[in-house]
Amino acid sequence: xxxxxxxxxxxxxxxxxxxxxxxxxxxxxxxxxxxxxxxxxxxxxxxxxxxxxxxxxxxxxxxxxxxxxxxxxxxxxxxxxxxxxxxxxxxxxxxxxxxxxxxxxxxxxxxxx
Numbered sequence: 570x571x572x573x574x575x576x577x578x579x580x581x582x583x584x585x586x587x588x589x590x591x592x593x594x595x596x597x598x599x600x601x602x603x604x605x606x607x608x609x610x611x612x613x614x615x616x617x618x619x620x621x622x623x624x625x626x627x628x629x630x631x632x633x634x635x636x637x638x639x640x641x642x643x644x645x646x647x648x649x650x651x652x653x654x655x656x657x658x659x660x661x662x663x664x665x666x667x668x669x670x671x672x673x674x675x676x677x678x679x680x681x682x
Contacts, residue, residue, distance in 0.1 A: 578635035580600040581628045589617050593618065 571639065574635050574638050574642070578632060578639065581632040581635060584628045585625060585632055588621055588628065591626070592621050
C-alpha cells in the first residue's frame with residue numbers, strides 16, 4: 570500500500586514541477602499581443618493557462634494528500650517503531666573463567682644496555 574502511494578506521490582510531484590515550469594508568468598501576456606504565437610495555440614491565448622492552472626492545482630492536491638497518507642501510515646503502521654526492535658535477541662555470552670580469575674599482566678621485554 571505504501572509503495573503505491575509513494576509512486577503516485579512521486580508522479581504527482583514530478584507533474585507539478587513540470588506544469589509549473591510550463592506556465593507563463595503574468596508579464597508574458599504582453600508578448601502574445603505582439604505576435605509570439607500564443608493566441609494560435611491549441612487552447613487559445615488564455616485557455617492553456619486555465620488548463621495548466623487547473624491541472625497544477627489537481628496534481629498539487631493529489632501530492633498533498635499522498636504525503637498526508639504516507640505520514641499517517643508511517644506513524645500508525647503495524648511494523649516495529651525502531652530499528653532496535655528488529656534486532657534479534659541473543660543470550661549474553663558466558664564470561665571466560667580464565668579472564669575473570671586473574672588479570673595477567675603482559676611481560677615487558679628488558680631494554681638492552
